[in-house]
Amino acid sequence: MPRPSRPLLSVDLIVDTALRAVDTAGDFTMPGIAAALKVRPSSLYNHVGGRGEIVELLRERAMSAVLVEPSAEVEWTSTVAAIARSYRDAYAAHPRLIPLLTAHTVRSHTAVAMYESLAHAFRRGGMTSQQALDAITTLDAFVLGSALDLAAPQEVWSIEATTDRDFAEVLAHANTPDRADRAFDAGLGVLIAGWSQLAAGS
Amino acid sequence: MPRPSRPLLSVDLIVDTALRAVDTAGDFTMPGIAAALKVRPSSLYNHVGGRGEIVELLRERAMSAVLVEPSAEVEWTSTVAAIARSYRDAYAAHPRLIPLLTAHTVRSHTAVAMYESLAHAFRRGGMTSQQALDAITTLDAFVLGSALDLAAPQEVWSIEATTDRDFAEVLAHANTPDRADRAFDAGLGVLIAGWSQLAAGS
Numbered sequence: 001m002p003r004p005s006r007p008l009l010s011v012d013l014i015v016d017t018a019l020r021a022v023d024t025a026g027d028f029t030m031p032g033i034a035a036a037l038k039v040r041p042s043s044l045y046n047h048v049g050g051r052g053e054i055v056e057l058l059r060e061r062a063m064s065a066v067l068v069e070p071s072a073e074v075e076w077t078s079t080v081a082a083i084a085r086s087y088r089d090a091y092a093a094h095p096r097l098i099p100l101l102t103a104h105t106v107r108s109h110t111a112v113a114m115y116e117s118l119a120h121a122f123r124r125g126g127m128t129s130q131q132a133l134d135a136i137t138t139l140d141a142f143v144l145g146s147a148l149d150l151a152a153p154q155e156v157w158s159i160e161a162t163t164d165r166d167f168a169e170v171l172a173h174a175n176t177p178d179r180a181d182r183a184f185d186a187g188l189g190v191l192i193a194g195w196s197q198l199a200a201g202s
Numbered sequence: 203m204p205r206p207s208r209p210l211l212s213v214d215l216i217v218d219t220a221l222r223a224v225d226t227a228g229d230f231t232m233p234g235i236a237a238a239l240k241v242r243p244s245s246l247y248n249h250v251g252g253r254g255e256i257v258e259l260l261r262e263r264a265m266s267a268v269l270v271e272p273s274a275e276v277e278w279t280s281t282v283a284a285i286a287r288s289y290r291d292a293y294a295a296h297p298r299l300i301p302l303l304t305a306h307t308v309r310s311h312t313a314v315a316m317y318e319s320l321a322h323a324f325r326r327g328g329m330t331s332q333q334a335l336d337a338i339t340t341l342d343a344f345v346l347g348s349a350l351d352l353a354a355p356q357e358v359w360s361i362e363a364t365t366d367r368d369f370a371e372v373l374a375h376a377n378t379p380d381r382a383d384r385a386f387d388a389g390l391g392v393l394i395a396g397w398s399q400l401a402a403g404s
Contacts, residue, residue, distance in 0.1 A: 026228030026298065095305070096228065099297045102350040106359045112369070115359065119369040129371040136372065137382070138389030141347030142340070148304040149343050157308045157317065167314070167321040169331040170338065180339070187340030190396030191389075198392070 009039055011047050015057045019094065022058070026096045052104065059101050060108040065090035068117045076125040077192050083118060084143050084188055091147035098144050126199035135195055142187060150180045211241055213249050217259045221296065224260070228298045257306050264299055265312040267292035270319045278327040279394050285320060286345050286390055293349035300346050328401035337397055344389060352382045 017036050021028035030051060034041040048054055067086040069079075091098055106112065115136060122132035149156075156179070159171050173179075219238050223230035232253060236243040250256055269288040271281075293300055308314065317338060324334035351358075358381070361373050375381075 022228075026224075026301070095301045099300060099350055099353075100228070102354050103297070105355050105357045107363045109363070112359070112363045116364060116366040116369040119366065119372045123368045123371075129368075130375045131388075132368075133372045133375045133381075134385045134388035137351060137385035138344070138392065141351050141386075141389065142344045143347070144350060145343030145345070145347035148301055148346060149339060151301075152304050153307050155307045157314070161309045161311070161314045162318060164318040164321065166325045166331075166334075167318040169325075170321045170335045173332050173335045179335075183336045183339035184343075186333075186336035187343065187393075190340065190400070191392055193399075194392035194396045197395075 009037065009043060009047060011057065013037065014044060014048055014054065015061055018054050019058055019061065019097070022096050022100060023094060027100065028054070055100060055104045056107050058097060059104075059106065060110050062090050062094055062097055062101070063108055063110040063114060065093070066110070066114055068114050072124070076121040077196060079121040080118065080139070080195075081188060081192060083114060083121075084139060085184075087114065087143045088147045088150065088184065091144060092150035095148050095151040098148065102144070122195070122199070125196070127195070131198060135198075138191065142191060146180070146184045146187070149183070152180070211239065211245060211249060213259065215239065216246060216250055216256065217263055220256050221260060221263065221299070224298050224302060225296060229302065230256070254306065257302060258309050260299060261303050261306075261308065262310040262312050264292050264296055264303070265310055265316060267295070268312070268316055270316050274326070278323040279398060281323040282320065282341070282397075283390060283394060285316060285323075286341060287386075289316065289345045290349045290352060290386065293346060294352035297350050297353040300350065304346070324397070324401070327398065329397070333400060337400075340393065344393060348382070348386045348389070351385070354382070 014033060014037070017033045018028040021032055021036070030041050030044060033054075034044055037044075048057070065086070066083065068083055106115070118136050118139065119132055122135050123129070127135060154175065154177075156174060157171055159168070159175075162168055162171065176182075216235060216239070219235045220230040223234055223238070232243050232246060235256075236246055239246075250259070267288070268285065270285060308317070320338050320341065321331075321334055324337050325331070329337060356377065356379075358376060359373055361370070361377075364370055364373065378384075
């Protein structure tokens with residue numbers, strides 16, 4: 001009698017399962033993955049070195065959705081803006097992955113390639129390497145925060161929670177489908193204008 | 203024989219327990235809180251309405267560490283900067299709380315009071331209410347992303363993971379204790395300068 005077919009255990013299957021656990025419950029555990037895949041925890045270690053390696057594979061997976069097209073033919077600011085948009089969209093699909101990944105040292109090749117492209121762009125624009133580090137860190141923070149905002153509910157702030165006139169006027173603009181995108185474009189515009197000035201002056 | 207003493211079940215105790223679960227495991231459940239407090243899940247509902255109410259109490263708890271000193275006597279940019287710093291520090295202590303809170307509509311009084319102060323500051327600076335909404339959203343994203351960055355390991359990027367000259371030069375500045383603070387100050391400076399220009403022009 002043939003054994004019941006079961007998907008062959010693989011790195012991809014382990015990463016799929018870990019990502020599903022993070023999306024649902026905010027984290028994964030090795031015993032949890034083993035239970036979901038109906039294997040012994042020890043079997044997982046034939047494919048991955050442990051929790052830290054899975055975290056880095058999750059980063060690699062998320063980052064593979066980021067389009068990095070390094071090109072010396074476009075303005076450096078266009079490169080930065082294109083990476084920022086695509087980076088935000090990739091993480092908005094998995095918001096609960098964000099604090100897990102920021103708590104670990106970045107090693108994933110695809111992630112490092114994105115940071116290299118950002119370093120090229122900021123240096124090409126004329127920044128010092130110190131300024132480029134600060135700009136990369138600010139971009140990272142703004143993009144990951146914006147990914148969380150894109151994943152937020154339609155009603156970010158309860159309109160009933162305020163009786164303040166200024167804030168109520170602000171909230172009158174908030175309940176539109178393009179709220180997050182518009183705010184992201186505005187914020188990215190402010191940052192890129194500021195970085196351009198900084199780069200031109202250094 | 204006296205019964206073994208056990209802390210009386212209270213809203214504060216429930217929120218403490220939920221926060222500990224989020225800090226440790228990225229999320230909380232009602233049965234998990236009940237088990238940790240050695241009570242029946244149904245007992246929790248004598249004190250809180252359910253999961254959504256606990257989420258909002260967690261926001262209230264985190265936001266109570268944010269210093270909001272609305273004052274018409276200081277520059278609006280100083281108010282914005284002071285809130286941003288204090289808001290970042292409050293959430294850096296509980297990074298895993300961030301995606302939980304951004305996934306829920308804001309109702310907490312203390313949170314709303316902070317947003318009201320931001321709305322006053324941006325409007326006082328001369329922004330339209332639409333610009334103020336975009337600025338509040340950008341500040342939120344930048345602050346929450348920076349809180350995650352402040353909670354990141356000392357080595358954010360593995361220096362061994364790159365052979366790229368530009369990025370290696372950038373990383374040469376990264377391994378200092380003040381990396382996150384310096385980048386936050388730089389990013390906040392760029393944003394506030396940009397918002398000042400925007401407000402002056404509108």
